[in-house]
Amino acid sequence: MPEPTIAVLDVDGTLVDSNYQHALAWYRALRSLGETFPIWRIHRLIGMGGDQLVRALGGDDVEKRIGDEARERWVEEVDKIIHEIAPLPGARDLLVAIKERGHRLVLASSGKPQHVDHFVDLLGGRDLADAITSSEDAEASKPEPDLLEVALEKLGVAPDADSVMIGDSVWDVEAAKKAGMPTIVVRSGGFGDDELKDAGAVGIYDTPGDLAEHLDDTPLA
The missing domain is CATH 3.40.50.1000 (HAD superfamily/HAD-like)
Structure with a gap:
């Protein structure tokens, strides 16, 4: 066989x-750190890992300045709405x-x-x-x-x-x-x-x- x-x-x-909850969580996390991106752009990157998404969205400068903190805040934002999934x-x-x-x-x-x-x-x-x-x-x-x-x-x-x-x-x-x-x-x-x-x-x-x-x-x- x-x-x-x-x-x-x-x-x-x-x-x-x-996917849409993740896009919203990223939007809120990034906005809380002073970076606001159109949510449709974030959605287009969902499925890409968080270790790469911030750089793909905002470039090397945004990744260097707030990448790690954005990922931490994204986890917190997902925790708030995970019951909706x-x-x-x-x-x-x-x-x-x-x-x-x-x-x-x-x-x-x-x-x-x-x-x-x-x-x-x-x-x-x-x-x-x-x-x-x-x-x-x-x-x-x-x-x-x-x-x-x-x-x-x-x-x-x-x-x-x-x-x-x-x-x-x-x-x-x-x-x-x-x-x-x-x-x-x-x-x-x-x-x-x-x-x-x-x-x-x-x-x-x-x-x-x-x-x-x-x-x-x-x-x-």
């Missing part, structure tokens, strides 16, 4: 509906469908450990995941591939193991491409289909539930 495929799933924005439609169904097909499952998040724990419990995913990652597991976050490489290391498999990424942003696709993984995407990241296809997505679905219903049309059949 062939080895099971490894499904590496992004959590924030892919399984739980958190809910699973996306069919999120747990997708996890169950992947496991029922015999694949291995990693919940790969670059979020803070306490946020990741909250979301995994919200999904009821702790009993389904073969491994879970957080920001503590990698030096650089997406669009760098570190977190995906760590996900495979946690399973004790080679970097070229048969694996598929499931995400919601162009940053997920770019990170997976660097790690040698094809990426299936759900539309909850707010990116256009053309953007996702141009980045390299091999499949695009409305929701995790929609993907679960069509899983046999993907590399996770």
